[in-house]
Each structure stands twice: as C-alpha cells, then as structure tokens.
Amino acid sequence: MVKEKKIKVLLAQFSLETHSRGIITVASILRDSGMEVIYIGNSTPEQIIAASIQEDVDVVGISTLCGGELVLGRDLLQVAKENGVKDKLVFLMGGIFPPEDIPKLKEMGFKGIFSPGASQEEISSFIKDAVV
Amino acid sequence: MNLLERLLQGDQRAAAQLITLAENNDQEVRKTIRELYKHGGKAHIVGITGSSGTGKSTLICKLAQAYRKLNRSVGIIAIDPTSPFSGGALLGDRVRMQELSGDKGVFVRSMGTRGALGGLAVATNEAINILDAFKKDVIMVETIGTGQDEIEIVKFAHTLIIVTMPGSGDEIQSIKAGIFEVGDIFVVNKADHHQAYHTLAELEAMLDLAPEQKGWEKCVIQTTAIANEGIDELLQKIEEHRQYLIKSGQMQKKRAQRSKAELIEIITQRVREIVNEATGETGEHRNLVEKMSERGEIDPHTAADIILKHLLNISNQ
Numbered sequence: 395m396v397k398e399k400k401i402k403v404l405l406a407q408f409s410l411e412t413h414s415r416g417i418i419t420v421a422s423i424l425r426d427s428g429m430e431v432i433y434i435g436n437s438t439p440e441q442i443i444a445a446s447i448q449e450d451v452d453v454v455g456i457s458t459l460c461g462g463e464l465v466l467g468r469d470l471l472q473v474a475k476e477n478g479v480k481d482k483l484v485f486l487m488g489g490i491f492p493p494e495d496i497p498k499l500k501e502m503g504f505k506g507i508f509s510p511g512a513s514q515e516e517i518s519s520f521i522k523d524a525v526v
Numbered sequence: 527m528n529l530l531e532r533l534l535q536g537d538q539r540a541a542a543q544l545i546t547l548a549e550n551n552d553q554e555v556r557k558t559i560r561e562l563y564k565h566g567g568k569a570h571i572v573g574i575t576g577s578s579g580t581g582k583s584t585l586i587c588k589l590a591q592a593y594r595k596l597n598r599s600v601g602i603i604a605i606d607p608t609s610p611f612s613g614g615a616l617l618g619d620r621v622r623m624q625e626l627s628g629d630k631g632v633f634v635r636s637m638g639t640r641g642a643l644g645g646l647a648v649a650t651n652e653a654i655n656i657l658d659a660f661k662k663d664v665i666m667v668e669t670i671g672t673g674q675d676e677i678e679i680v681k682f683a684h685t686l687i688i689v690t691m692p693g694s695g696d697e698i699q700s701i702k703a704g705i706f707e708v709g710d711i712f713v714v715n716k717a718d719h720h721q722a723y724h725t726l727a728e729l730e731a732m733l734d735l736a737p738e739q740k741g742w743e744k745c746v747i748q749t750t751a752i753a754n755e756g757i758d759e760l761l762q763k764i765e766e767h768r769q770y771l772i773k774s775g776q777m778q779k780k781r782a783q784r785s786k787a788e789l790i791e792i793i794t795q796r797v798r799e800i801v802n803e804a805t806g807e808t809g810e811h812r813n814l815v816e817k818m819s820e821r822g823e824i825d826p827h828t829a830a831d832i833i834l835k836h837l838l839n840i841s842n843q
Contacts, residue, residue, distance in 0.1 A: 400638070
C-alpha cells in the first residue's frame, strides 16, 4: 500500500502587513521542495488557526515587519492553545524584527525564526527536520 | 472517541484529519470510509470549473455566503495543481474565501492534485464522502483552472457550473468540444467588463445550436462575483437544477453514475498498486518491464496477460 505523505505549510501575515514579496518567495521555495503550501495572506490569529485546523497543516509560518510580532505572536499562540492545537503545530516567524525579540519569540513557542539572509536550504530543511 | 465518532459529532479536526488520511492513501481511512458511506448520500454536490482566473474561488465564496443566509451548511473543496517535478503545490484558492472564516457552518479544504489528471485531486471523491457524512448540505468542488478537456468532475457532481469571463476567445472557442458540452449552468463572471455582453451573446448562441435537450434547459447567468452581483440569481438556478434532478429521477442516475465512477477509481488504484509492487525491485515480475523495453522479447499485451494471471493468483490466495 503506497503511502504518500506531504508536509503541509500554512503561510500568513498579520492584518496590517503590506509587504508580501518575502512570504510569496518562501511559498515558492517550499512548493519547489515538495511541500503543499496554503497561502492565506493577511489574516487575524483566529483566521489563521481556523484555517490551520481545516487544512490539517503541520507548520504555520508568519511573515512580519510591522512591529507587532510579539503581541500578535502571543495572540496567535493563545488562540492555538484555546483550540487544542498549539502542541500539534510547528510555528515559524520570519521577516524583520529587533534581534532582542528573537529569544522572546522562541520562548513563546515559535520554533523557528528566520531573519533576512536565511537561505532557501535553511528554511526548507528546518521544516523537514521539525516535522517528523 | 475515534475519528469517525468525532466526525459524526461535528468535530472539524476529525473531518480535516480524515481528509488527510484519504490524501495520504492511509490504510486506516479505508476502514473508516466504509463506515462513513452509510452516513452520507444527502449532500448536493456542485462542481465549479472553468479556466484559470475566471473568478471561481470568489464566486464560490459569495455563493457560500448566500447559502448560509438560507441556513444551509457548506463544504468547499478547492483544488490546485501539484507540480509533477517537485511534488509540491501552492494552494491559493482559500485566500479568496477569507470572508468565510469564523463561520462554523462552512468547511473549506484545499487539495493538491497529487498526480491525478482530469482536474481533480486523487482523493477528491473521498473528501466529498467525508464532508457528506459531516452533514454538509451543499458541497462545492472547485476544479483546477481547466482548459477544454479536464472533465473528471462530470462523473462526481450533481450540478456542474462552467465559469467563463469576457475577453477570453471568440465564438469558435465557445463551440469546441469538452467542458461546454457537459455544463448545466454557465456563468459569465466579471460581467462589468465592456465585452461581457458579447460573451453572453456567444454563449447563448452556442446553446441554441446544441441538440435539443429534454428536461433541463441549460442557461447563462451573468455575475460580478467580487461585487456580489448575480449571486442570488445563480443560487436560484442551482436550486432549480437540484429540484429538477429530484423530480425527474435524474438524481438517482447521477448517484449511480458517481458510485460506478468511485468503484472504478478504487479498483484502478488497487490494481496500480499491485502492478507497481509486482514489477518493482523485489516483485515477482521485476524483470518484466526490462524484457518489454528491450524490443522483441515480450510485447505489452503478453506482459499484461502475465500480470493479470498474477492478479488472479493473488486473489485466490
């Protein structure tokens, strides 16, 4: 019986973000490395988690540069917890934010943080290792 | 509670997980699908097809909202192509349906085709069964952006909507064979386009030329989905078609047609698996393909006979 499991990644940005070039590029990278990418664009934490549940994704990736990543990141993980899926998903954050926020994001529950300069290989292999 | 029990209780996660198991061709889901079957059979399956960029996803979003106003629950399966090279996919239909988020009465699932041809995903039919057992009143299936030939959806949908838009070809395009022969309702979306009238006229002329149909009269509806125009009219037509199918007995025929298509699909998949195993590296007939490809040793038909005997042997064990 042939099993065919694909890694599913949901990519989104918080509501007020306007620059999507980064996330679109990552979407292409992940597609080219064999993953199924569900791109939902600008979304609230509730929308992101609702979509993650219906699409049964493995990974949730957020792209941000507006400065709200600590607050909205926390909201996102809170909604995930309320819906019983916080431990079932791998949360990633990419974009531009102060370096001192990185340990805070990790502590919150973002397993992977990607700043400018992260390579295609780095991002896709991190995901492949994280989803096992 | 197992997955099936949770599904029947209305648990969205269970529905989502079952669809994933179906996509992954997981053994466990086969047992569950057998059980699921008796809980379904009530949903109205509406297929939506048409070229890329005609506005199918936006249209579905608006239709779903209109259905919700009538208190009907909706399931949506949105299909996008899987890359034959990387095996990956960018599933970007859902992004057009963000307005539906937060409404527990709507379940949206994106699927990559994963190698299936004809416009649908490998596990589309099983996903329909799952959403049917999940008690969705209407299940809308959006095919990939199709050209003229991807009509797998015909076998599985009760009502088929073909979406077009102005400016994408002249009257010769519209009379070519394929999807235009099989639609029940035609939609000219983006009807605010200055050529919309022209497209509408061509479609109506094409339908006039078609052989006389008994029973359902194919029709053309204009919509501007993004502005929510024409949606109520379209929904009314879909409902009319559903009523027609029930009254005329055609619904039973469609269900039978779908069951048969399901049967063939399942058998084809199983045979394919057996053949791949038999001709694989550790298979009983691992040298068969090699013998075939070195011309003269074995022809494809003889090879097929060998495999069919193999199949019979397995089934006798």
